Each structure stands twice: as structure tokens, then as C-alpha cells.
Amino acid sequence: MAKKKIGLLFGMEDTFPWALLAEINARAEKSAEAIEAVPVKIGAIRQDAPAEYAVILDRISHEVPFYRTFLKAALARGTQVVNNPIWGAADDKFFNNLVALSVNVAVPKTVLLPHKEHPPNTAETSYRNLEFVDWDAVFGYLGFPIFLKPAYGGGWKDVYKCDDREAFFRAYDRTRDLTMMAQEAIEFTDYYRCYVVGRTRVRIMSYAPKEPHHLRYAAARGKAVPAAMVERISRDAVALCDALGYDLNTAEFAVREGVPVAIDFMNAAPDADLHSVGQENFDWIVRAMADLLMERARNPKPFEPTGSWPRAAGLVPRG
Numbered sequence: 001m002a003k004k005k006i007g008l009l010f011g012m013e014d015t016f017p018w019a020l021l022a023e024i025n026a027r028a029e030k031s032a033e034a035i036e037a038v039p040v041k042i043g044a045i046r047q048d049a050p051a052e053y054a055v056i057l058d059r060i061s062h063e064v065p066f067y068r069t070f071l072k073a074a075l076a077r078g079t080q081v082v083n084n085p086i087w088g089a090a091d092d093k094f095f096n097n098l099v100a101l102s103v104n105v106a107v108p109k110t111v112l113l114p115h116k117e118h119p120p121n122t123a124e125t126s127y128r129n130l131e132f133v134d135w136d137a138v139f140g141y142l143g144f145p146i147f148l149k150p151a152y153g154g155g156w157k158d159v160y161k162c163d164d165r166e167a168f169f170r171a172y173d174r175t176r177d178l179t180m181m182a183q184e185a186i187e188f189t190d191y192y193r194c195y196v197v198g199r200t201r202v203r204i205m206s207y208a209p210k211e212p213h214h215l216r217y218a219a220a221r222g223k224a225v226p227a228a229m230v231e232r233i234s235r236d237a238v239a240l241c242d243a244l245g246y247d248l249n250t251a252e253f254a255v256r257e258g259v260p261v262a263i264d265f266m267n268a269a270p271d272a273d274l275h276s277v278g279q280e281n282f283d284w285i286v287r288a289m290a291d292l293l294m295e296r297a298r299n300p301k302p303f304e305p306t307g308s309w310p311r312a313a314g315l316v317p318r319g
Contacts, residue, residue, distance in 0.1 A: 006037040015275065024290050051077035091266065092151040100243075103242075105236045106262065110181050138182060142182055144163055158174075168182075194233060194252075196240075197289060197291075197292050202238060203285070203288070206223040217278050242308050248289065250270035251264075
């Protein structure tokens with residue numbers, strides 16, 4: 001019997017992909033199951049090529065457009081791709097905030113802004129529909145401090161904290177032709193980052209976003225999470241990923257006056273490095289992803305263009 005291949009598509013990562021490959025292959029060998037986990041290999045892609053992989057876990061296509069097209073082609077041939085590359089090419093952080101509100105998850109007040117500079121191949125006449133921004137209204141709605149961040153992207157690239165108008169405009173002047181959002185800063189008492197796998201499994205991790213990147217998990221490690229907060233955050237994290245159709249994601253929550261506010265939940269290739277997240281969190285994500293990918297190889301799911309979002313928001317008639 002031919003083995004079903006689970007392919008991992010990844011870049012500079014070292015600890016997580018190899019540990020996940022080893023975990024899947026060890027389980028398959030122990031149970032004599034016809035499943036094999038391998039790194040994905042890609043060259044020139046013929047449009048009539050058959051599907052080579054039963055499942056692919058994508059960890060890098062957000063950085064490599066060629067990989068994103070490869071994944072959409074694999075999806076068209078029947079490969080299960082985690083996460084959905086078509087939905088991943090369509091969503092953005094502002095839109096995702098609207099999806100979050102539709103499933104009763106609290107998010108910061110946010111305003112989408114026009115480009116500071118003209119994108120390529122546009123001119124003055126490309127903006128006949130654009131009004132001048134009423135900055136007083138924007139600042140009155142959000143209040144200071146304000147975070148200025150891209151609607152697309154991650155890794156804290158091009159993110160600015162602005163304490164007043166002057167700082168805001170200095171930052172806005174540096175945003176080139178990016179699509180930017182202005183967002184209220186949440187003054188929080190606690191902060192959590194959650195792995196969500198398969199839209200059901202949740203791992204809540206205390207997190208310290210103000211620390212240097214390599215210390216953000218370590219600085220908060222060992223801090224107990226109240227039971228009521230576990231229940232609320234777990235519900236919200238699953239609701240977000242179910243609505244968005246993410247099978248692997250991290251959702252971040254800043255707790256303000258006892259209410260978890262979803263700050264960042266568009267992380268389809270979240271940090272899973274052993275040295276960053278720590279041994280316990282690393283072991284959890286390796287086991288959970290092995291569970292998910294092997295289950296998808298055994299029992300493929302029908303293609304879905306989104307998660308539950310349009311129906312959950314009442315935008316699609318049931319029937």
C-alpha cells in the first residue's frame with residue numbers, strides 16, 4: 001500500500017518542523033500505519049501534475065508568494081492544506097476584527113487608514129473617491145496612546161506606539177504605501193497567547209509582550225490562569241478560529257477590567273520554536289499538530305472557502 005505523505009513546508013525554522021516530522025513518523029511506525037511525514041520538495045510546477053501529498057502544513061508561504069501559488073494548486077488537486085491558502089490570501093487584520101465582533105469577541109477600537117504614499121501604478125486620479133481624513137474624529141474615537149500597524153503582516157514589522165498627534169504623524173509618514181490601521185492601546189493587567197489547533201484544542205500561555213522577544217514566554221512562565229479566564233479565553237479563541245477557518249493559529253488576549261480583548265489573531269504560522277516557547281509549550285504543539293495532521297490524512301475534510309464566519313454572522317441564509 002502506498003503511504004500517504006504529510007508534507008511540511010517551512011523555512012528557517014529548525015526545532016519545530018524536525019520534531020513534528022519525527023513525532024508523526026514514530027507514531028506511524030509504532031502503529032504500522034501507511035503514513036509518512038517529509039519536508040515538501042518543490043521545483044517547477046506543471047499544471048497537470050498529480051497531487052503528491054495527502055496533507056501539507058504551511059509554515060512559510062506568507063513570506064514566499066511562489067509557495068502560496070503552489071499551495072493553491074495543491075489544494076485544487078485535492079491536498080489538505082493547513083492553513084487554507086485561499087482564505088489566507090483574502091483576510092486582513094481589519095476584516096478579521098469585524099469577523100471577531102460577529103462572534104461576540106471583544107477587539108480594540110480600530111480605524112482603517114488610506115495609504116500615506118501612492119501604491120505603484122497609481123496616480124492622483126486613482127483617488128477620486130478618497131476624502132480627506134478627519135484626524136480629530138479619528139483621535140477622538142481612539143484616544144491616545146494609539147498603535148499604528150499594518151492591516152497585512154506580522155512579526156511587529158512597521159508597528160508604532162504613538163503617545164500624541166506629533167508621534168502619530170511622524171510614524172504615519174514612515175508607512176510608505178502600506179495599508180495601515182490605527183488602534184486604541186489596551187492598558188492590560190494580564191496578557192495571554194493561545195495556540196489553537198484544529199479549532200478545538202487550546203493551549204493558554206501567559207505572555208509578556210513588553211519584554212524582548214526571546215523572554216516573552218519565560219518572563220510570564222508559571223503564572224496561574226484563573227478558571228473563569230480559562231473558560232472565557234478558550235471560548236473566544238475557538239470562536240475566532242472557527243469563524244476564520246484557521247486550523248493552526250495563535251490568538252492573543254489583553255485583559256482589561258476583567259475582559260479579554262483579542263489583540264492579534266492572524267497568526268497562521270505562529271512561533272513554535274523550542275527556545276522561544278519553552279519545553280512544555282513546545283511538546284504540546286508538536287503533539288497537537290501531529291494529532292491534527294494525521295487525522296486529516298486519514299479523514300480528509302471537504303474544501304471550505306471560509307470557516308463558519310458568513311453563517312455565524314447571519315450573512316448566508318441557512319437551509
